[in-house]
Amino acid sequence: MSMSKDLIAASATPLILSILNHGDSYGYDIIQKVNELSDGEVQWADGMLYPILHRLEKKGLVEAYWGASETGRKRKYYRLKKKGKEELTEQRKHWNQFHSMIQQLQGGMACSI
Amino acid sequence: MFNLEQEIQNYCQSVHENGLDQEERIEELKDHLYCEIERLVKNEDLSEQQAFYKAIEYTGNADDLKNEYSKNDTVYAILHEIARGKILKPMNTKKAAVLQIVTALIFAASMIVLDYWIDHSQYAVYSESVRNWLLAAYMIPLFYLSTHERQCGWCGFSTIKQKFSNMFHKG
Numbered sequence: 001m002s003m004s005k006d007l008i009a010a011s012a013t014p015l016i017l018s019i020l021n022h023g024d025s026y027g028y029d030i031i032q033k034v035n036e037l038s039d040g041e042v043q044w045a046d047g048m049l050y051p052i053l054h055r056l057e058k059k060g061l062v063e064a065y066w067g068a069s070e071t072g073r074k075r076k077y078y079r080l081k082k083k084g085k086e087e088l089t090e091q092r093k094h095w096n097q098f099h100s101m102i103q104q105l106q107g108g109m110a111c112s113i
Numbered sequence: 114m115f116n117l118e119q120e121i122q123n124y125c126q127s128v129h130e131n132g133l134d135q136e137e138r139i140e141e142l143k144d145h146l147y148c149e150i151e152r153l154v155k156n157e158d159l160s161e162q163q164a165f166y167k168a169i170e171y172t173g174n175a176d177d178l179k180n181e182y183s184k185n186d187t188v189y190a191i192l193h194e195i196a197r198g199k200i201l202k203p204m205n206t207k208k209a210a211v212l213q214i215v216t217a218l219i220f221a222a223s224m225i226v227l228d229y230w231i232d233h234s235q236y237a238v239y240s241e242s243v244r245n246w247l248l249a250a251y252m253i254p255l256f257y258l259s260t261h262e263r264q265c266g267w268c269g270f271s272t273i274k275q276k277f278s279n280m281f282h283k284g
Contacts, residue, residue, distance in 0.1 A: 027141065028148040047173035050141060051181040069144060076141045
């Protein structure tokens, strides 16, 4: 069963912030990392990542700067800002809360059986 | 003959035509496409042409991308598009032209009304200088909107500077 689009959309921001928390990165690399981490389960329409990155930049969560690729091409890199780290902490809290609730309900159902 | 560079440029321009930060967005999308094409050519042994078409398929439909980017548009960005004649989606070109003409007429009418009011008000004594200041207050934002390419404050002036520089360096 493929993952719902709503879930993929909702998880985009915390995933991007988490990846950038490990170090500066660029759009294509972020997409590849998500693909690797999910074993291909989470597949973003590649181009949709960039509007999200620009939105995060406008919100002040990430900061962009231009560098060069290995072949000398212009490449836009993103780094996590302090506000982005705070937002990531908040998002992690929320996701852990949901995960904990689901785990508890799963445990509760197992007991009743 | 298939020209990869040209095809990538055309695709990226079609996604970001007339938008704010156009050049930066095009460069970013180009880098993405080149990365994907290099991967496809290396890992799946495709030709550049095949890899290009597969890469833009993965990247997404140009209209979908435009719509996604337009969600980021601020009021300023929308005004910028109106000033450049590229209007809110999904209006067609006829509607866009009508809206641009209407916008221009509204500006012109308001200038005439303001001019008349100044001449017949207590400010008539100062009318010459007040009128000049008001004209500047109208023209500068319009010029700024119509020439602005990036989100920087001095782009309109750098465009003038560049044009003058080109004039003196010609021949």
